[in-house]
Structures are given as structure tokens and as C-alpha cells.
Amino acid sequence: xxxxxxxxxxxxxxxxxxxxxxxxxxxxxxxxxxxxxxxxxxxxxxxxxxxxxxxxxxxxxxxxxxxxxxxxxxxxxxxxxxxxxxxxxxxxxxxxxxxxxxxxxxxxxxxxxxxxxxxxxxxxxxxxxxxxxxxxxxxxxxxxxxxxxxxxxxxxxxxxxxxxxxxxxxxxxxxxxxxxxxxxxxxxxxxxxxxxxxxxxxxxxxxxxxxxxxxxxxxxxxxxxxxxxxxxxxxxxxxxxxxxxxxxxxxxxxxxxxxxxxxxxxxxxxxxxxxxxxxxxxxxxxxxxxxxxxxxxxxxxxxxxxxxxxxxxxxxxxxxxxxxxxxxxxxxxxxxxxxxxxxxxxxxxxxxxxxxxxxxxxxxxxxxxxxxxxxxxxxxxxxxxxxxxxxxxxxxxxxxxxxxxxxxxxxxxxxxxxxxxxxxxxxxxxxxxxxxxxxxxxxxxxxxxxxxxxxxxxxxxxxxxxxxxxxxxxxxxxxxxxxxxxxxxxxxxxxxxxxxxxxxxxxxxxxxxxxxxxxxxxxxxxxxxxxxxxxxxxxxxxxxxxxxxxxxxxxxxxxxxxxxxxxxxxxxxxxxxxxxxxxxxxxxxxxxxxxxxxxxxxxxxxxxxxxxxxxxxxxxxxxxxxxxxxxxxxxxxxxxxxxxxxxxx
Amino acid sequence: xxxxxxxxxxxxxxxxxxxxxxxxxxxxxxxxxxxxxxxxxxxxxxxxxxxxxxxxxxxxxxxxxxxxxxxxxxxxxxxxxxxxxxxxxxxxxxxxxxxxx
Numbered sequence: 001x002x003x004x005x006x007x008x009x010x011x012x013x014x015x016x017x018x019x020x021x022x023x024x025x026x027x028x029x030x031x032x033x034x035x036x037x038x039x040x041x042x043x044x045x046x047x048x049x050x051x052x053x054x055x056x057x058x059x060x061x062x063x064x065x066x067x068x069x070x071x072x073x074x075x076x077x078x079x080x081x082x083x084x085x086x087x088x089x090x091x092x093x094x095x096x097x098x099x100x101x102x103x104x105x106x107x108x109x110x111x112x113x114x115x116x117x118x119x120x121x122x123x124x125x126x127x128x129x130x131x132x133x134x135x136x137x138x139x140x141x142x143x144x145x146x147x148x149x150x151x152x153x154x155x156x157x158x159x160x161x162x163x164x165x166x167x168x169x170x171x172x173x174x175x176x177x178x179x180x181x182x183x184x185x186x187x188x189x190x191x192x193x194x195x196x197x198x199x200x201x202x203x204x205x206x207x208x209x210x211x212x213x214x215x216x217x218x219x220x221x222x223x224x225x226x227x228x229x230x231x232x233x234x235x236x237x238x239x240x241x242x243x244x245x246x247x248x249x250x251x252x253x254x255x256x257x258x259x260x261x262x263x264x265x266x267x268x269x270x271x272x273x274x275x276x277x278x279x280x281x282x283x284x285x286x287x288x289x290x291x292x293x294x295x296x297x298x299x300x301x302x303x304x305x306x307x308x309x310x311x312x313x314x315x316x317x318x319x320x321x322x323x324x325x326x327x328x329x330x331x332x333x334x335x336x337x338x339x340x341x342x343x344x345x346x347x348x349x350x351x352x353x354x355x356x357x358x359x360x361x362x363x364x365x366x367x368x369x370x371x372x373x374x375x376x377x378x379x380x381x382x383x384x385x386x387x388x389x390x391x392x393x394x395x396x397x398x399x400x401x402x403x404x405x406x407x408x409x410x411x412x413x414x415x416x417x418x419x420x421x422x423x424x425x426x427x428x429x430x431x432x433x434x435x436x437x438x439x440x441x442x443x444x445x446x447x448x449x450x451x452x453x454x455x456x457x458x459x460x461x462x463x464x465x466x467x468x469x470x471x472x473x474x475x476x477x478x479x480x481x482x483x484x485x486x487x488x489x490x491x492x493x494x495x496x497x498x499x500x501x502x503x504x505x506x507x508x509x510x511x512x513x514x515x516x517x518x519x520x521x522x523x524x525x526x527x528x529x530x531x532x533x534x535x536x537x538x539x540x541x542x543x544x545x546x547x548x549x550x551x552x553x554x555x556x557x558x559x560x561x562x563x564x565x566x567x568x569x570x571x572x573x574x575x576x577x578x579x580x581x582x583x584x585x586x587x588x589x590x591x592x593x594x595x596x597x598x599x600x601x602x603x604x605x606x607x608x609x610x611x612x613x614x615x616x617x618x619x620x621x622x623x624x625x626x627x628x629x630x631x632x633x634x635x636x637x638x639x640x641x642x643x644x645x646x647x648x649x
Numbered sequence: 650x651x652x653x654x655x656x657x658x659x660x661x662x663x664x665x666x667x668x669x670x671x672x673x674x675x676x677x678x679x680x681x682x683x684x685x686x687x688x689x690x691x692x693x694x695x696x697x698x699x700x701x702x703x704x705x706x707x708x709x710x711x712x713x714x715x716x717x718x719x720x721x722x723x724x725x726x727x728x729x730x731x732x733x734x735x736x737x738x739x740x741x742x743x744x745x746x747x748x749x750x
Contacts, residue, residue, distance in 0.1 A: 627746030627747065628742065629745070630676070633672055633681075634673055637672075
């Protein structure tokens with residue numbers, strides 16, 4: 001079974017290709033069979049591979065090299081796949097969540113004209129994402145990395161006949177390019193010093209000889225610091241961290257299942273995956289790791305505060321995603337790599353669930369996304385309501401749902417490292433998360449309906465093809481936390497399965513074998529209780545503000561009482577405007593300058609002048625070429641005489 | 650008593666000028682050919698004269714080459730003129746402008 005690993009990314013890619021070969025107007029059934037079948041087989045194969053891989057538990061990863069991509073004296077790149085504990089976790093999350101979102105899309109996109117195009121992109125995305133996580137070196141990862149970026153662009157701009165989606169797609173692509181550039185620089189630095197980008201060669205070498213990367217390099221950093229910084233900038237773009245997060249909220253212009261799959265569960269976590277993959281370098285660059293943690297924490301609280309006042313249900317979830325990704329980077333920066341991957345996995349379940357739930361709501365509302373026009377939907381959409389509620393509880397961190405365990409592990413990591421400020425930021429973020437999620441729950445599902453009569457008339461629960469994935473993901477959001485039960489809550493037994501599973505991936509560089517940080521059991525219990533209390537407090541506060549029939553009254557009240565702060569939040573701290581004024585417009589002006597002055601006037605002018613000079617010379621000179629031999633004889637004769645005179649005189 | 654060298658040179662110069670003038674002014678291809686032959690022979694004359702004066706054989710040797718080249722040139726040139734004449738019924742060089750732009 002493991003030998004079939006290569007088929008897992010190939011199947012969806014083949015599905016996308018086959019989709020293009022179906023002729024002009026294939027029936028929806030054919031498209032559905034091919035493009036949902038491909039991820040299904042990928043999922044089954046992945047489960048088979050994971051089962052077999054888990055059977056012989058050994059620290060050795062399963063690696064197969066399929067062919068040499070490029071061979072040079074100082075650089076050799078193979079195309080190969082690697083199944084190790086880290087990619088195993090990712091493989092499960094991506095194929096599982098991905099498949100169920102495909103199923104959901106059959107219902108959600110059922111009436112869309114672009115049904116076939118949508119599934120082609122979605123399959124292409126799955127293929128690229130699987131390439132990203134299964135690649136055994138950074139170049140294969142980068143191919144997948146760019147592939148998912150392309151699919152993200154295509155799917156954000158899916159509704160290309162409207163003005164905003166294509167703009168949002170472009171924005172996502174361009175902002176990602178900034179990060180990709182840094183990622184490439186980091187890879188170049190690695191190639192220059194090690195001549196390889198293959199994980200299994202690179203990491204053991206660095207771990208065995210940390211001296212290789214701790215010497216001073218560029219920008220006042222060590223080599224490890226430089227590479228870590230470059231890679232983190234790459235991750236900032238892909239995983240929407242400050243300052244490159246601005247594309248993600250706009251990415252909500254795409255179809256909702258896309259937001260669930262690409263912009264919540266899988267693609268945006270690629271940056272986290274990459275940082276965890278590179279953990280040996282991050283461990284040797286403590287300064288940059290601290291920077292990662294701080295950026296993560298700031299992003300988490302920053303995005304959560306914006307989510308507090310958004311009225312678009314998808315925007316709330318988008319900022320929530322940015323915030324949760326910040327959480328993951330907080331964990332990675334603190335060195336709690338397994339906690340980062342754990343939160344990545346649980347987040348994939350409950351955030352995909354929340355997005356699909358919001359999709360179900362939007363579907364019922366006929367495309368309406370504004371929560372101020374919703375309300376009371378729990379009567380008409382009972383299944384969506386219940387699953388959404390489970391998802392909200394999970395993300396809020398209420399035990400024993402998934403979010404509680406993964407968030408707790410991150411907060412515990414902050415406390416154990418003595419980073420109390422980061423811990424506090426994480427805690428406040430957790431409270432904000434609980435608050436805005438339940439604000440969304442109350443505004444959407446509770447109280448009275450605030451939309452039009454026509455919308456109310458059309459309200460309907462989604463078909464089974466959409467609600468079944470909701471229930472599956474809800475089950476995931478409930479149970480996926482149990483793979484990482486902290487020692488404290490498992491009555492002395494060690495049940496933190498995910499931690500042990502990922503242990504072989506977390507390198508132990510020479511001289512860094514620090515023991516586990518420990519805080520007293522009493523303090524740990526206290527911290528857990530505080531975290532749960534804050535989450536519960538957020539939920540209750542949201543209930544008292546928005547519960548019952550209050551609707552959006554509280555929002556209006558806050559808007560008038562703290563108008564400055566409220567406008568600041570509602571306008572997302574004006575970051576888009578600042579970027580527009582500070583970067584986009586000067587850049588556009590500079591480009592116009594280079595276009596109109598440098599290019600058209602200087603470069604084109606020079607070239608055109610040279611060309612026209614030659615042409616004029618030709619126009620004049622051609623009259624000497626009469627074609628009459630006697631004229632030529634005369635020229636010749638005169639030339640000879642002149643030569644003669646020159647020789648004599 | 651021998652003929653002084655400058656007689657030869659003056660004769661050769663006169664022949665060369667006549668040839669050059671003919672080559673530049675005549676329109677008939679055959680006449681131009683004749684003029685060119687005249688110029689070549691003027692050159693030959695100087696070569697032979699100097700050869701005699703300086704008592705070296707090289708000059709006379711070169712003359713044979715010139716004669717051979719002139720003969721070959723005449724053969725090719727006349728063949729060309731015949732070909733052109735068959736096409737255009739004239740060898741007036743003013744009316745043959747195949748090489749014009």
C-alpha cells in the first residue's frame with residue numbers, strides 16, 4: 001500500500017486533467033463522479049498508507065525517490081515523496097477534510113453554471129496541496145506551494161463576472177508573491193551552503209553539527225536566523241500573518257466551500273507546516289523563533305479584535321482564521337511544534353465545519369452574508385444550527401471539545417517557557433474568540449428573523465449532501481482533541497498521543513537537549529481553569545449582549561458609545577487603506593514613472609532614434625545603389641584614385 | 650642603344666588613361682571589355698619594362714598571370730553578355746539594372 005503513495009496526489013491532478021477532457025458540455029453526474037471520486041480514492045489510499053505506516057512504528061520515515069529532476073555539480077534535486085509522522089498528520093487532515101468538502105460542494109455548487117470549472121480547480125488544489133505536504137524536499141514543496149497559490153487565485157476569482165472577486169484573487173496572489181520571494185531566498189541560502197534541499201539529508205546534518213549554521217551571516221543574523229527569517233516571511237504570506245494577512249479576509253469573495261478548504265483548513269496552514277518542518281533551523285535561531293511567537297500572538301489578538309465587530313458572517317470566520325493561525329505560529333515560535341500541528345489539525349476540523357455551516361446559512365438565505373439581516377434561523381436550519389454550535393464551542397475552547405486541548409497546549413507552552421505576556425495575549429484572544437463566535441451564533445440563529453419576507457419564505461435546511469459533511473466534521477471537532485490529552489487530565493497516564501507521534505520529526509540539535517519545562521501541577525490546573533473560565537465568560541458575555549431577541553441592538557449601542565474605537569475596528573484598523581496609501585499607490589506612481597518616462601521616453605526613445613537614423617541613412621544611401629554597372633565602375637575608379645592619392649601624399 | 654624607361658612608362662600611362670576613359674564612358678559591354686584589356690596591358694607593359702631595367706624575371710612572370718586572368722575574365726564576361734543578350738536583346742549597360750534596389 002505504501003508503494004502507492006505517489007498515487008495520492010496524482011489522482012486529484014488526473015481528475016482535474018480528465019475534467020478538461022470531457023468535451024463541451026459534460027453532464028453534472030460525470031463531473032461529480034470523476035471529481036469527487038478522485039479525492040475519495042486519495043482518501044482511501046491515504047488511510048491505507050497511514051494504517052500500514054502506523055503498523056511498523058519506527059523512527060524511519062518512508063521515502064521514495066521517483067526521478068532525478070535536476071543534477072549539477074553542486075545541486076541535486078530529486079522528485080520524491082516522504083511519509084513521516086508530520087506529513088502523515090497533514091495527509092490525514094487534507095484528504096479527510098478535503099474529501100468531505102468536495103461532497104459538500106456537490107450540494108452547494110449544484111446550481112452554479114461553473115460547476116465543472118469549480119471542480120477542476122478544486123481537484124487541482126487537492127493535488128497541489130498533497131504535493132506540498134508529501135514532497136521530500138523544499139523544491140517539491142515549493143511546487144505544491146505555488147500550485148495551491150494558483151488554485152487559491154483561481155477560486156477566489158471564481159465569480160469573475162463580478163468586479164470584486166477577481167480583484168481579491170489578484171490581491172491574494174500578489175501578497176503571496178512577496179512571501180514566496182523570501183521563501184526562495186531562504187532556499188537559495190540553504191542550497192549555497194548544503195547543496196541539497198532534501199529533508200532527510202539536510203536536517204540530520206544540521207542537527208549533528210549546529211556550528212554549520214550558527215556562524216554570522218547576513219543582516220546581522222546567523223545563517224540559521226537568516227534562513228528562518230526568510231522562511232517565516234514566506235509563511236507570513238501563505239498563512240496570513242501580520243503584515244501580509246490582508247489578502248485572507250478578501251479571499252472570502254470565493255465560494256464558501258473554497259473558504260473552508262483552502263482559506264481555513266489546508267492551504268493557509270502550509271506556512272505552519274513549513275515552519276514545523278524546518279524546526280531544527282528554528283531551534284538554532286532562538287531570536288527568530290521569539291519573533292515568530294510575537295508575530296503570531298500579535299496577529300492572533302489583532303485579528304480577533306477585528307472579528308468582534310464584523311457583520312459579514314464569512315468575514316468573522318476569516319478574521320478568526322487569521323487569529324487561529326497566529327495561535328499556531330505562537331506555538332511554533334515557542335518551540336511547541338507538536339502543539340502547533342495539533343492546533344492545525346483540530347482547527348482544520350472546526351473551522352471547516354464553521355465555514356461549511358456558514359455556507360449552508362448563505363445557501364438558505366439566497367446568497368445573503370450579512371448577519372444583521374439574519375436571525376432565528378435555528379428553526380428552519382436545525383442541523384446547521386447544531387453543527388455550527390458545536391464548531392463554535394470547539395473553537396471557543398470549551399472542554400472536552402477539540403479546541404480546548406489544542407489551545408490549552410499552546411497556552412501551557414507559553415506559561416512553561418515563562419513567556420507570561422504571550423500567555424496573557426493568548427488568553428485574551430481565547431476570550432475574544434469565544435465572544436465573537438457566539439455573537440455570530442446568536443446573530444445568525446437566535447432571535448427574530450431580520451431579512452426580507454421573500455428570504456424568509458425561501459429558508460430551507462440544506463440537503464443531506466451538505467449536512468452529512470457537517471455532521472462528519474462536527475464529529476471531528478468533538479473527538480480530534482483526544483489525540484492530545486495533556487498529562488494533567490489523563491490521571492497520570494501519558495495519553496498525549498500526538499506529542500509522541502511527532503517526536504521523531506522534532507529534531508534535537510547537538511547541545512540543545514534541554515529538559516522539559518515544567519510548571520507545578522497546581523499552577524497548571526489553575527491556568528487551565530482560568531482559560532476555560534475566560535472562554536466561558538466570552539460565551540456568556542456574547543449571550544447577554546446578543547441573546548434572545550436583542551439582535552444587533554448592542555452593536556449599535558457600542559457604535560455610538562465608543563464610536564472612535566468601533567469605527568477603527570469596523571474598518572479593520574484601516575490597514576488596507578494604509579497599505580494602499582503607503583505602498584500600492586507610491587508603487588503604482590513609481591511604475592507609471594518608469595513606464596511613461598523611463599521606458600517610453602528614454603529606452604524606447606533611444607532605440608527608436610537609432611532605428612530612424614539608420615532608416616534615414618538608408619533612404620539617402622540607396623540612391624547610390626543604382627544597379628548601373630557603369631556607376632559602380634566610376635565609384636571604384638574614384639576610390640582607387642583617392643586611395644592612390646592617400647598613399648602618395 | 651636601348652629605349653629609355655620613361656618612354657615605356659609614358660606609353661603605358663597613355664594606354665591606361667585611354668582604357669580608363671573608355672571603361673567609364675562607353676555604354677556597350679564589349680567596348681568596356683576592350684577598354685579593360687587596354688588597362689591590363691598598360692600594366693603589363695610597365696611590368697615588362699621594369700623587369701628589363703632591373704634585370705629580374707619576376708615582372709615577366711606576373712605578366713603571364715595577368716594574361717591568364719584577362720583571358721578567363723574575357724571568357725566569363727563574354728558568356729555573361731551572350732546570356733544577357735538572349736534575354737534582353739541588348740548589352741547596353743545603362744539598360745541592364747538587375748542589381749538595382
